[in-house]
Amino acid sequence: MDRIVNLAKRRGFVFPSSEIYGGFRSTWDYGPLGVLLKRNVKEAWWRAMVQNRDDVVGLDAAILMAPKVWEASGHVATFTDPLVDCKNCKERFREDQLPASGACPNCGAKDSFTDARNFNLMFKTYVGPVEDDASVAFLRPETAQGIFVNFASVQTTSRKKPPFGIAQIGKAFRNEITPGNFTFRTRVFEQMELEYFVPPDEGQRWFEYWCEERMRWYLDHGIPSDMLKLRQHDPDELSHYSTGTADIEFLYPWGWGELEGIANRTDFDLTKHGEFSGKDLSYFDQENNRRYVPHVIEPSAGADRGTLAFLLAAYSEEEVRGEKRVLLRLDPRLAPIKVAVLPLSKHEKLSPVARDVAGALRPVFQIDYDEAGAIGRRYRRHDEIGTPYCVTVDFDSLDDKAVTVRERDSMAQERVSIDQLVSYLGDRLPR
Numbered sequence: 314m315d316r317i318v319n320l321a322k323r324r325g326f327v328f329p330s331s332e333i334y335g336g337f338r339s340t341w342d343y344g345p346l347g348v349l350l351k352r353n354v355k356e357a358w359w360r361a362m363v364q365n366r367d368d369v370v371g372l373d374a375a376i377l378m379a380p381k382v383w384e385a386s387g388h389v390a391t392f393t394d395p396l397v398d399c400k401n402c403k404e405r406f407r408e409d410q411l412p413a414s415g416a417c418p419n420c421g422a423k424d425s426f427t428d429a430r431n432f433n434l435m436f437k438t439y440v441g442p443v444e445d446d447a448s449v450a451f452l453r454p455e456t457a458q459g460i461f462v463n464f465a466s467v468q469t470t471s472r473k474k475p476p477f478g479i480a481q482i483g484k485a486f487r488n489e490i491t492p493g494n495f496t497f498r499t500r501v502f503e504q505m506e507l508e509y510f511v512p513p514d515e516g517q518r519w520f521e522y523w524c525e526e527r528m529r530w531y532l533d534h535g536i537p538s539d540m541l542k543l544r545q546h547d548p549d550e551l552s553h554y555s556t557g558t559a560d561i562e563f564l565y566p567w568g569w570g571e572l573e574g575i576a577n578r579t580d581f582d583l584t585k586h587g588e589f590s591g592k593d594l595s596y597f598d599q600e601n602n603r604r605y606v607p608h609v610i611e612p613s614a615g616a617d618r619g620t621l622a623f624l625l626a627a628y629s630e631e632e633v634r635g636e637k638r639v640l641l642r643l644d645p646r647l648a649p650i651k652v653a654v655l656p657l658s659k660h661e662k663l664s665p666v667a668r669d670v671a672g673a674l675r676p677v678f679q680i681d682y683d684e685a686g687a688i689g690r691r692y693r694r695h696d697e698i699g700t701p702y703c704v705t706v707d708f709d710s711l712d713d714k715a716v717t718v719r720e721r722d723s724m725a726q727e728r729v730s731i732d733q734l735v736s737y738l739g740d741r742l743p744r
C-alpha cells in the first residue's frame with residue numbers, strides 16, 4: 314500500500330487535498346495522471362453500462378435535492394452509524410468496529426466507552442440566505458435517489474419498458490467517522506450507479522444477471538480472479554427492504570473489502586417516493602394489461618475504490634538485467650497515457666520529426682511528449698505509469714521514415730513506418 318500511495322503522489326496520480334495547509338481530513342485530489350485514469354474507469358463503466366446496451370439510458374441529477382427525498386428514502390431516520398466515546402481519551406469510534414478485547418484502540422483503556430448514540434452520516438447545509446430549519450438541505454449521500462425521483466420522466470421521455478435501467482455517475486458525500494485506507498473510504502467520493510427496473514416476478518433473475526455481469530466487467534478490465542470475489546450477504550445483514558444483496562470484494566493490502574454492492578431493492582424506493590410525493594410511480598404494462606410498481610436491481614460501484622483496485626492490481630516489480638523495473642500493467646483502455654513519443658535525444662534534427670509524429674497521434678490518443686534525459690530512464694518512467702506504447706524517433710527515422718514502437722509488458726520492439734503508425738497503434742489500443 315505504501316508503495317502505491319508513494320507512487321501516486323510522486324507521479325501525480327493522487328495528492329492529499331489542501332496539502333499546503335496540512336491536508337484536510339482524509340480528502341484527496343486527483344492529479345494530472347489520476348484524473349485521466351479515473352476518467353478512463355468511468356468511461357469504461359459508461360461504455361459497458363450505457364453505450365453498449367439498448368436497455369439503459371443515462372442521467373445527471375443535481376447534488377442538492379428536496380429534503381423530502383431523504384425522508385422518503387429512509388436516510389434521515391436510518392442512515393446512521395452507532396458511535397461511542399472513550400471516557401478516558403475522548404476519541405470517538407464506530408461501535409461496530411471496536412476490537413473484541415473491548416479496549417480503546419487509541420489509549421488502551423478498558424471498559425471506557427459511553428453508550429452508543431446514532432450519528433447521521435449526511436452532510437447538512439442551508440439553501441438560501443436564512444439559516445433556519447426550513448432551509449436545511451443535504452448533500453446527497455448516494456446518487457441512486459436522483460434516479461428514483463426521475464423514474465417517471467425518464468421512462469416516458471425515453472419510451473423504455475421494464476426491464477430497463479437508468480445509469481448515473483456523480484459525487485456523493487458521507488460524513489464518515491472512520492475514513493482511511495487512502496481513497497478507499499473518504500467523505501467526498503464518486504459513485505457509478507445503475508438502477509435497473511424490472512417486472513416484480515423477474516427480480517431474482519436480474520439480480521443474478523447483474524452479479525455475473527459486474528464480476529465479468531472487473532475481470533475483463535484486468536483484475537485477476539484471485540483478487541476478486543462475490544460475497545452474498547447473510548439474511549441478518551440485509552436491509553429490511555432487500556431480498557438479496559451481494560458485495561463484489563477486492564483483496565486490498567489490508568484484506569478483503571467492498572468494491573461494489575449489488576442489491577435487489579424490490580419496490581421499496583418507488584413505493585416510498587410514490588407515498589411521500591403523492592405521484593403515481595407505477596408502470597402500466599400494456600401487453601399484459603397489468604399495472605405494477607417495478608422492482609429494482611442496483612449495482613452500485615465506487616469510482617474511487619475502482620480506480621484504487623485497478624492501480625493495486627496493476628502494480629508489479631520485476632528484475633530486468635539486474636535492475637528493478639516498476640510497472641503498472643494497466644489494461645490499455647484504463648492507462649492514463651496511451652502513447653509516449655520520445656526522440657532518442659534532444660537533437661535539433663530529431664525534435665521536429667518527433668513533434669510531427671506527436672502532432673499526428675495527439676488527436677487520436679492521449680499522448681505524452683518527452684525529450685528530457687536518457688532514453689532508458691524515460692522508458693522506465695512510462696512503465697511506472699502504465700503507458701502501453703513508447704514510440705522512439707532515432708537517426709534512422711530521418712532516412713527510413715519509421716519509428717521504433719516498444720510494448721510495455723514484453724518490452725518487445727518493432728519498427729513501424731510513420732505513415733502506418735496511427736492504424737498500427739489503433740489496432741492495439743482497443744476502446
Ligand code: ATP
Pocket residue numbers: 455487489496497498499500501502503504571572573574613614615616617618619
Ligand atoms: P462500506 O460498507 O464500505 O461503508 P457501503 O456498503 O456503505 O460501503 P454503499 O452504500 O453500498 O457502500 O455504496 C456503494 C459503493 O460506493 C461502495 O461499494 C463503494 O465502492 C462506494 N463508497 C461508499 N462509501 C464510500 C466512501 N466513504 N468512500 C469511497 N467510496 C465509497
